[in-house]
Amino acid sequence: MAAMARGERAGLARLIALYGTGIRRYAAQMLSVRSEAEVVAQEVFLRVWTRAHSYDPDKGAVSSWLYRITVNLCIDHNRRCGFRRFVGLDAAPEFEDEMPGVEAQLDGRQRLALAHAAIKALPARQRQAILLKVAGALSTVEIAEALGTSAGATEQLLIRARAALRAHMDLEDG
Amino acid sequence: MTDRQTVKQDGSDMSDGEFDRQLGALLSTPGDADTAILSRAVLSQLAKNSTSASAPLGAVLSEPLPWGAGFLGLLLIGGVFGYLGSTWIAGDGLLTLLTLGDPLALLGGF
Incomplete structure (x- = not known):
């Protein structure tokens, strides 16, 4: 995080390698449109990059901070998608085979x-x-x-x- | 041991850790552990954003006319307000001309 706050992109790449998979999996399950998980994961890391200086280690682990951003972004994304679907800008969510x-x-x-x-x-x-x-x-x-x-x-x-x-x-x- | 039968039959006896592990394995898809594409996409976005952030500065050099016209417009507006303000505050009397005369003389006026 210190490296990222100094503007070193290698720090961000390390963070993506460590947490990218988990964040993508979490987003895939939380989003109403599962295929948007990649987009949300990208958004998470871009936000982490811009806010790296505001991370306070005393307030919690890096993982908690990252996933807090992910949780909030997923909620925002679902809300935005819901509104867009409501006004007809987006198609309905992908078909999911819930009843085998x-x-x-x-x-x-x-x-x-x-x-x-x-x-x-x-x-x-x-x-x-x-x-x-x-x-x-x-x-x-x-x-x-x-x-x-x-x-x-x-x-x-x-x-x-x-x-x-x-x-x-x-x-x-x- | 990660199939549904295991979850069903051993569900009540299974430890929480084992249940979480099996559920995690079930939700993972082949290849989703590969973060190279994600990393490349994020770093590309960053590179694109940093390029677009410096674009306005470059625009001054590449398109000087609109920027120059904008500055000229601002100067004209400032001049008009200055003229109106000076006559409103001090009037058109001799004293005003004398007051303005000194600085204008320095600039080559009068």
Whole structure:
């Protein structure tokens, strides 16, 4: 972060190598239009570059700061897309195979569809918490910092999210 | 061990860490760990932004006429306001002419 604040682009490249994958995975699950994940990930790192000087290590880890920006950008992006769809500027969200049909008999595809449907059915806060955990591989404290809550509240969100996901997957399995 | 059957059958017994790991593996797609494209796209954007930031300075040299006309316009406006202001404050009397005469004489006037 210090290197980035000094204007060294190598610092940004290192940050992308470290967190790019997780941020893209998180965005892909949080966005209503999954294919926009790459665009949002780019936006995250451009914002990190312009605000590198404002990062305060005393307020939390770099990962928390990065994911906090990601969480907010995803919310903004969904809101913008929703409005654009409402006024007819954008097409409806991509078709997602939430109910595995004949074509989704293939196990891998079915599993993925189940997981997506289960995650999508979670309340927003639980979805954010569990995705920061599984996609971003953040610790509970880091998630709490990213979401602006306490570690205890985050643990509760994670427990509820896991329980809901397990129940959803068991139910779908019949 | 990352298939749905494992999640279903062992779901209740599975530890949270194992559940998270399996879910993470399920959500990952082949090739999404490659950050080279993302890195290239971000750095290209930065390069493009820094180029466009310095563009207005270059425009003064490449297109001097509009910029020159703008400055001339501002000078004229300033002149008009200055003239109106000076007559409104001091009037058209001899004292005003004497007051303005000294600095104008330095510039070659009067």
